[in-house]
Amino acid sequence: MEKKGTPLLRKPGVQTLIASLLCIVLGLFIGYIALLIINPAGAGEAILAIVKNFWTYSKQATQIKNLGNTLVKTAPLLMCSLSVLFAYKVGLFNIGAAGQYVAGAGASIYCAVALGWGWLPCMLMAVVSGAVIGAISGALKAYRNVNEVISCIMLNWITLYLVNTLLSAVKEPTSNYTYAITKHLVTVDGVVTTEANPGAVLPSLGLENLFSNNKYVGLAIPLAIVLAIAVWVLLNKTRLGYELRATGLNKNAAKYCGMRDRQNIVLTMAISGGLAGIGASMLYLTSIQQWSVTQSSVPGMGFNGIAAAFLGGLNPIGAIFSSFFIQHITDGGSYLDMRVYSAEISDFISSLIIYLCGFVLFFKTTLNRRLDKREEKKIQADHSKGGQAS
Amino acid sequence: MGSEYAIEMLGITKRFPGIIANDNITLQLRKGEIHALLGENGAGKSTLMSVLFGLYQPEEGTIKKDGQVVKINDPNDANALGIGMVHQHFKLVECFTVLDNIILGVEPTSKLGLLKKDEARKRVVELSERYGLQVDPDAKISDITVGMQQRTEILKMLYRDNEILIFDEPTAVLTPQEIDELMQIMRNLRDEGKSILFISHKLAEIMAVADRCSVLRKGKYIGTVNTADVTMEDLSAMMVGRNVNFHVEKTASHPGDVILHVENMTVASRAHHNNAVKNVSFDVHAGEIVCIAGIDGNGQTELVYGITGLEPLVSGKLVLEGKDITKAPIRDRNTSGMSHIPEDRHKHGLVLDFTLEDDIVLQRYFEKDFNKAGFLRRSNIRSYSEQLIDQYDIRSGQGPVTKARSMSGGNQQKAIIAREIDKDPSLLVAVQPTRGLDVGAIEYIHKQIVAQRDAGKGVLLVSLEMDEVLDVSDRILVMYEGEIVGELDPKKTTPEEMGLYMAGAKRDTKPAGKEG
Numbered sequence: 085m086e087k088k089g090t091p092l093l094r095k096p097g098v099q100t101l102i103a104s105l106l107c108i109v110l111g112l113f114i115g116y117i118a119l120l121i122i123n124p125a126g127a128g129e130a131i132l133a134i135v136k137n138f139w140t141y142s143k144q145a146t147q148i149k150n151l152g153n154t155l156v157k158t159a160p161l162l163m164c165s166l167s168v169l170f171a172y173k174v175g176l177f178n179i180g181a182a183g184q185y186v187a188g189a190g191a192s193i194y195c196a197v198a199l200g201w202g203w204l205p206c207m208l209m210a211v212v213s214g215a216v217i218g219a220i221s222g223a224l225k226a227y228r229n230v231n232e233v234i235s236c237i238m239l240n241w242i243t244l245y246l247v248n249t250l251l252s253a254v255k256e257p258t259s260n261y262t263y264a265i266t267k268h269l270v271t272v273d274g275v276v277t278t279e280a281n282p283g284a285v286l287p288s289l290g291l292e293n294l295f296s297n298n299k300y301v302g303l304a305i306p307l308a309i310v311l312a313i314a315v316w317v318l319l320n321k322t323r324l325g326y327e328l329r330a331t332g333l334n335k336n337a338a339k340y341c342g343m344r345d346r347q348n349i350v351l352t353m354a355i356s357g358g359l360a361g362i363g364a365s366m367l368y369l370t371s372i373q374q375w376s377v378t379q380s381s382v383p384g385m386g387f388n389g390i391a392a393a394f395l396g397g398l399n400p401i402g403a404i405f406s407s408f409f410i411q412h413i414t415d416g417g418s419y420l421d422m423r424v425y426s427a428e429i430s431d432f433i434s435s436l437i438i439y440l441c442g443f444v445l446f447f448k449t450t451l452n453r454r455l456d457k458r459e460e461k462k463i464q465a466d467h468s469k470g471g472q473a474s
Numbered sequence: 475m476g477s478e479y480a481i482e483m484l485g486i487t488k489r490f491p492g493i494i495a496n497d498n499i500t501l502q503l504r505k506g507e508i509h510a511l512l513g514e515n516g517a518g519k520s521t522l523m524s525v526l527f528g529l530y531q532p533e534e535g536t537i538k539k540d541g542q543v544v545k546i547n548d549p550n551d552a553n554a555l556g557i558g559m560v561h562q563h564f565k566l567v568e569c570f571t572v573l574d575n576i577i578l579g580v581e582p583t584s585k586l587g588l589l590k591k592d593e594a595r596k597r598v599v600e601l602s603e604r605y606g607l608q609v610d611p612d613a614k615i616s617d618i619t620v621g622m623q624q625r626t627e628i629l630k631m632l633y634r635d636n637e638i639l640i641f642d643e644p645t646a647v648l649t650p651q652e653i654d655e656l657m658q659i660m661r662n663l664r665d666e667g668k669s670i671l672f673i674s675h676k677l678a679e680i681m682a683v684a685d686r687c688s689v690l691r692k693g694k695y696i697g698t699v700n701t702a703d704v705t706m707e708d709l710s711a712m713m714v715g716r717n718v719n720f721h722v723e724k725t726a727s728h729p730g731d732v733i734l735h736v737e738n739m740t741v742a743s744r745a746h747h748n749n750a751v752k753n754v755s756f757d758v759h760a761g762e763i764v765c766i767a768g769i770d771g772n773g774q775t776e777l778v779y780g781i782t783g784l785e786p787l788v789s790g791k792l793v794l795e796g797k798d799i800t801k802a803p804i805r806d807r808n809t810s811g812m813s814h815i816p817e818d819r820h821k822h823g824l825v826l827d828f829t830l831e832d833d834i835v836l837q838r839y840f841e842k843d844f845n846k847a848g849f850l851r852r853s854n855i856r857s858y859s860e861q862l863i864d865q866y867d868i869r870s871g872q873g874p875v876t877k878a879r880s881m882s883g884g885n886q887q888k889a890i891i892a893r894e895i896d897k898d899p900s901l902l903v904a905v906q907p908t909r910g911l912d913v914g915a916i917e918y919i920h921k922q923i924v925a926q927r928d929a930g931k932g933v934l935l936v937s938l939e940m941d942e943v944l945d946v947s948d949r950i951l952v953m954y955e956g957e958i959v960g961e962l963d964p965k966k967t968t969p970e971e972m973g974l975y976m977a978g979a980k981r982d983t984k985p986a987g988k989e990g
Contacts, residue, residue: 323840333828
């Protein structure tokens with residue numbers, strides 16, 4: 085075996101890329117077939133609309149503005165996928181990213197509207213609350229051997245209704261939605277009024293101008309990319325990452341060499357939860373969206389994070405691209421012709437593609453098996469040529 | 475029925491990517507003979523048996539039963555041809571009785587689907603009398619000895635009318651007395667016309683019981699010999715390809731100060747409610763190899779867990795070089811001079827999906843040399859691991875970046891030994907360090923252990939191999955049911971005497987293991 089001799093197709097990075105692209109194509113194809121079955125007339129156009137997303141607009145300025153919207157939502161998705169993949173590398177399946185994300189959303193909105201804080205403390209509170217929710221699952225796993233998937237799922241719901249309850253205190257009197265984060269609720273002489281709190285919005289860093297004055301574009305996007313790189317460095321270059329990977333790959337060996345395996349599990353889930361929590365603040369502190377206190381389903385962002393993590397080959401850098409792609413497809417669904425297809429169809433198509441993204445690993449193993457077979461044949465061929473070579 | 479052979483595997487070739495596991499191998503089992511299959515680990519024995527049971531399809535070669543070519547696509551085909559196997563690790567349902575286990579899968583039933591156990595019992599009793607296989611049909615598997623469990627496995631094959639019986643390393647778990655009994659059973663079976671394939675790498679047993687022996691080496695067929703015509707040395711040379719020194723060369727030991735002091739140690743069991751280790755006391759001195767002998771499952775594992783910190787003590791006291799480590803965390807013990815070569819290298823010893831270099835620093839990654847401000851110092855890790863790979867001759871595909879999983883068992887073990895010895899410990903705890911390794915690797919590891927002793931370290935060796943215990947140790951402590959029942963001098967004792975202690979038939983009257 086030569087070090088340099090790894091064939092291109094054998095390189096893990098190349099394999100992930102091929103497998104991911106294959107999943108995407110297959111997802112789009114199955115989506116297309118589903119559309120054909122529902123209504124053959126508009127299927128081709130519809131699938132194109134999903135892929136094109138913002139390119140459906142003719143004006144470049146509008147295109148860029150809408151690209152900005154996708155990017156704004158990519159940042160939280162990326163954080164959720166980092167949350168999932170970080171835990172996964174340590175051998176834990178954090179299906180609770182969704183709940184930790186909800187906790188982060190609750191904390192950032194409450195701190196902005198009820199307490200009138202600036203964006204940085206709001207964001208920090210989001211990290212802390214996500215981390216706390218994650219740490220609960222981690223502690224249950226480490227000290228009571230409760231399966232983290234079960235405790236995460238239950239905590240998702242507990243967190244959702246807790247946050248709904250908490251945010252009911254800051255909801256607009258006329259709707260089910262919370263006040264915009266730019267408003268601070270104050271009670272003067274028993275009367276509730278609002279004060280302006282522009283400091284709660286994430287700074288734009290001038291990025292706003294690059295995206296046709298899309299005021300939602302700002303700090304979140306570069307910060308998310310920086311954090312993705314930080315997660316990669318943490319996992320691969322640091323002592324903590326070494327310990328966490330060892331614990332994840334073989335917790336018995338980790339214990340044997342004196343690592344504190346239980347604390348590491350709690351720490352992992354806390355970091356993982358913190359990542360999901362900061363993700364929520366990256367969305368809600370742009371004021372692009374308000375929270376509906378009557379929602380009875382956990383936002384999909386955390387679950388989509390699972391798909392993004394796998395589509396990105398469980399690599400933090402890969403997750404940057406896969407998160408963007410998944411958000412692109414999800415947003416693209418809204419460009420479907422609603423006269424031909426019902427509104428839910430966009431979610432259906434994007435979920436199909438996301439579902440197919442889960443097959444990255446499957447395609448990778450299939451590819452490897454193919455390569456093995458080919459090699460085996462080659463060996464046999466060499467063998468049958470006769471053993472003249474010494 | 476015209477053939478002299480019960481089963482023939484002719485010119486079997488099985489390739490896996492990168493290696494040829496079986497290269498044109500021929501194995502001919504005569505009717506009514508005991509035929510040994512000898513080879514080191516990785517020689518291709520398991521692959522060949524998997525081919526026979528239809529788990530792999532060979533690229534080349536044919537299998538013949540009674541002279542007729544047969545195609546074996548899965549284990550059911552093999553069963554239908556009357557081929558049965560006693561696996562190294564028994565396949566028994568612990569909470570079922572012996573009888574239930576024997577009839578499992580081929581239960582005789584009435585038309586209504588009710589079990590006809592009386593009929594089955596009659597046959598089992600008949601078979602056990604005919605072949606001298608003593609079992610209690612109504613005892614639960616969890617309550618009977620390993621020897622009886624093995625006899626249950628043999629009865630399973632006989633109950634199914636198997637004609638070709640394969641024994642995969644059957645003696646690994648038995649006491650010397652039980653081994654003798656098994657040998658007799660195998661001879662009885664042969665005399666009753668069964669054909670036996672006996673897989674082993676223990677030469678003495680092969681010489682004792684087998685009529686012929688086929689030898690594999692590195693996937694190749696070396697030859698078949700009549701055991702009456704050859705010596706153990708001949709067989710060993712065929713298996714390894716060179717002459718191997720069976721006896722460990724070592725001088726007399728000169729015990730120094732107490733390194734490890736164990737006092738009234740009791741450790742709970744994970745498997746049952748009793749304590750696995752009961753009130754055990756002993757010392758390990760500098761410059762001596764103390765060996766814990768005993769049959770598997772008599773508390774050795776838990777004893778080591780207690781000493782190394784993997785399990786907390788129920789009661790008792792541990793002192794390492796004058797320092798009380800009874801409650802010390804594992805990391806503290808590891809950095810205070812204890813090294814531990816674990817029993818299960820896959821479970822504890824290695825992170826299999828780590829690279830070799832990452833596994834080599836598993837006990838040292840936290841030291842200054844290997845990390846700075848929380849960041850790993852990769853270049854130091856690389857140069858350190860390259861040094862150990864060189865020094866301990868650890869062979870792997872891609873050097874420091876090889877995945878540990880892809881390395882051979884012997885080289886995985888070498889990596890662990892390199893890591894643990896290079897820590898320069900004062901106490902080396904080595905648990906079954908040669909388990910599953912071939913003769914060459916065993917020789918190497920024994921040399922390393924003796925070298926540690928000669929360098930003035932205390933060595934606590936736990937072994938299930940009688941030869942290893944007698945050859946390597948300076949002092950033997952025999953464990954039986956969680957207690958140390960005897961202290962023996964390897965120069966004076968015999969395997970038979972040790973066997974009596976190991977089986978609980980004999981014990982020292984005074985509390986064993988404690989001197990002075």
